[in-house]
Amino acid sequence: xxxxxxxxxxxxxxxxxxxxxxxTVIVLITLSIKNHGKRxxxxxxxxxxxxxxEINELHxxxxxxxxxxxxxxxxxxxxxxxxxxxxxxxxxxxxAQYKKETGQSYEQFxxxxxxxxxxxxxxxxxxxxxxxxxxxxxxxxxxxxxxxAAKMMNNEKYAxxxxxxxxxxxxxxxxxxxxxxxxxxxxxxxxxEIIDVNVRIPADKETKSVIYTDQKYxxxxxxxxxxxxxxxxxxxxxxALDMEFLNLATENARDAIxxxxxxxxxxxxxxxxxxxxx
Amino acid sequence: xxRKTLILCLSVTALITITTCKQNTPTFSTEDIRNICNLAVMxxxxxxxxxxxxxxxxFLAKEKTVWLEYTAKVKFGIDASLIDVNVHxxxxxxxxxxxxxxxNPNIIDDTIKPYSSGDxxxxxxxxxxxxxxxxxxxxxxxxxxxxENKGLVQKxxxxxxxxxxxxxxxxxxxxxxxxxxxxxxx
Numbered sequence: 001x002x003x004x005x006x007x008x009x010x011x012x013x014x015x016x017x018x019x020x021x022x023x024t025v026i027v028l029i030t031l032s033i034k035n036h037g038k039r040x041x042x043x044x045x046x047x048x049x050x051x052x053x054e055i056n057e058l059h060x061x062x063x064x065x066x067x068x069x070x071x072x073x074x075x076x077x078x079x080x081x082x083x084x085x086x087x088x089x090x091x092x093x094x095x096a097q098y099k100k101e102t103g104q105s106y107e108q109f110x111x112x113x114x115x116x117x118x119x120x121x122x123x124x125x126x127x128x129x130x131x132x133x134x135x136x137x138x139x140x141x142x143x144x145x146x147x148x149a150a151k152m153m154n155n156e157k158y159a160x161x162x163x164x165x166x167x168x169x170x171x172x173x174x175x176x177x178x179x180x181x182x183x184x185x186x187x188x189x190x191x192x193e194i195i196d197v198n199v200r201i202p203a204d205k206e207t208k209s210v211i212y213t214d215q216k217y218x219x220x221x222x223x224x225x226x227x228x229x230x231x232x233x234x235x236x237x238x239x240a241l242d243m244e245f246l247n248l249a250t251e252n253a254r255d256a257i258x259x260x261x262x263x264x265x266x267x268x269x270x271x272x273x274x275x276x277x278x
Numbered sequence: 279x280x281r282k283t284l285i286l287c288l289s290v291t292a293l294i295t296i297t298t299c300k301q302n303t304p305t306f307s308t309e310d311i312r313n314i315c316n317l318a319v320m321x322x323x324x325x326x327x328x329x330x331x332x333x334x335x336x337f338l339a340k341e342k343t344v345w346l347e348y349t350a351k352v353k354f355g356i357d358a359s360l361i362d363v364n365v366h367x368x369x370x371x372x373x374x375x376x377x378x379x380x381x382n383p384n385i386i387d388d389t390i391k392p393y394s395s396g397d398x399x400x401x402x403x404x405x406x407x408x409x410x411x412x413x414x415x416x417x418x419x420x421x422x423x424x425x426e427n428k429g430l431v432q433k434x435x436x437x438x439x440x441x442x443x444x445x446x447x448x449x450x451x452x453x454x455x456x457x458x459x460x461x462x463x464x
Contacts, residue, residue: 040452048448058440062430064420065325068345068393159393161327161345211343211395238325244386248323248351259317259441263448 041268045178049185049264053174058256060169060195061249067164068209069234071227073155074141081142081149084125088142091125095135106132133225160201161209162231166239167196168249174257178270185264187274189257192249194239199231250276306365306449311372312358314445318438319355319380322424325389326350328416332404344394344404346413350383354424355434360464370446370457373464377434378425383417 041048098109110126117123129135141149172190179186201224202209210227239245258274265272328346355377362373394404424430443459450457 040454044451048451052444052448055440055444058437061320062433063323064424065323066327066420067325067347068327070393159345161329164325211345211393242349244349245323248321252320255317255319256437256441259314260444262314262317263445263452267449267452 038267038269041264041270042180045185045268049176049178049187049261052260052264053176053187053257055260056170058260059174059253060167061252063166063168063245063249065164065166065235065239066162067235067238068159068161069227069230070159071157071230073152073157074137074149075230075233076138076141077153078146078150080128080138081146083121084128084138085142087121087125088139091122092139106135133229157212158227159211160227160231162199162201162227162235164231164235165198165200166194166235166245168192168194168246170250170253171195183270185261185270185272187257187261187272188277189250189254189274190277192246192253194236194246197232197235197239199228199235201227201231306363306370306446308361308363311363311442311445312361314441315356315358315361315438318434318441319353319358320434320437322352322354322379324350324352324383324420324424326416326420328409328412330404330408330412332408335403340395342395342404344392344409344412346409346416347389347391347393348385348413349389350385350417350420352383352421352424353380354378354430355380356438362464368450368455368457369460371460371462372442373462374435374438375464377431377438379421383420385413385417 094113095106095109098104098112102108107130110129114123114126117126129138141152144152169192170190171193174187174189176185176187178184254274254276261272261274264270326348328348330344330346332342332344334341356374357378357380360375362371364371364373392409439461446457446459
């Protein structure tokens with residue numbers, strides 16, 4: 001009888017131990033599943049965020065900017081005239097000598113000059129005159145009397161419509177900080193910048209993209225090159241003054257970052273703040 | 279008998295616990311995907327010119343060309359309400375419609391600037407209605423240009439794919455499942 005009692009008690013004990021082990025296993029599995037996402041983020045936060053924030057194809061976009069440029073007889077102003085009038089003769093002589101000796105282009109001459117010059121009026125001149133075309137246009141402007149130069153400045157030749165494409169977005173790195181105590185991730189998105197500017201002048205016959213103020217400028221050989229330079233400059237100037245445009249480009253990049261971070265916010269137990277670096 | 283009953287009760291409890299817990303593990307729904315997709319819509323900024331040519335009204339006037347320069351914004355991307363998501367085991371199939379302009383351009387009023395060719399002895403007048411009409415034509419042309427711009431459409435679709443692909447991948451990593459995403463055209 002006693003032996004039978006002992007056997008029964010042992011069996012009950014075994015069942016209780018089995019129940020305990022079973023319950024423990026279930027609790028562990030449950031906790032493991034529940035916390036997998038959080039633990040995963042705790043371990044991989046830095047590398048995961050870095051990887052996602054480096055998806056740089058979302059950092060830039062192309063924007064359409066159709067506009068028009070008014071082309072004057074010169075694109076330079078009287079400030080430029082007063083600044084460089086005295087040095088143009090010297091530059092012309094030096095370039096003529098350089099060309100005679102080396103046969104190299106103006107662009108090569110400019111490179112060599114810039115490598116040896118310090119920050120002075122000549123240095124500024126070469127930064128203003130990048131191509132042979134710039135040099136010729138400036139030479140023509142500075143070759144005038146002051147009165148004629150002022151006249152050239154206000155002499156409207158034609159207006160030309162163009163189709164512009166601007167690539168803008170984030171150039172600098174996106175940074176982030178993780179505050180594990182406060183369970184807070186702060187992401188700082190740099191402000192968008194202009195990355196590239198392209199202009200195209202549509203064929204005149206189809207789109208009537210030129211208004212001529214003075215017929216004598218029609219069909220000149222240099223027309224299209226001059227117009228393209230003017231349009232490019234016009235677009236660069238308009239965009240530089242257009243804060244709304246860069247705000248929008250920044251906002252587009254920021255939205256993409258917020259979208260990329262959404263799964264982290266949803267699963268990590270952290271709060272995410274995405275700020276724009278002003 | 280007691281043992282069998284206990285084991286049965288515990289198994290049922292375990293099943294309920296794990297099933298309930300599974301609902302807390304990372305999952306995604308069509309609604310989540312649509313919300314994320316809305317963030318991928320691009321605010322397109324465009325600057326445009328409306329061109330207007332008016333013949334001379336009499337021999338003292340000259341034919342007049344007017345360009346109206348203006349800035350407008352338009353949302354361009356994928357209409358999130360048309361996205362379908364189907365999850366089968368570890369395969370996620372997302373059906374996307376083609377990217378397009380999602381609204382009419384919103385013109386920023388103070389950006390409108392006119393430029394015109396010179397007049398003859400008598401001024402050729404351009405009425406406000408003619409200006410508006412020219413602007414509407416320019417807007418339609420711009421929308422057409424945007425929708426037909428394969429590069430832009432592709433870029434907008436790619437933007438959505440990168441963002442949604444990342445979303446599914448991250449959710450998978452959080453739940454320890456490797457999801458495979460399939461893209462289909464709706």
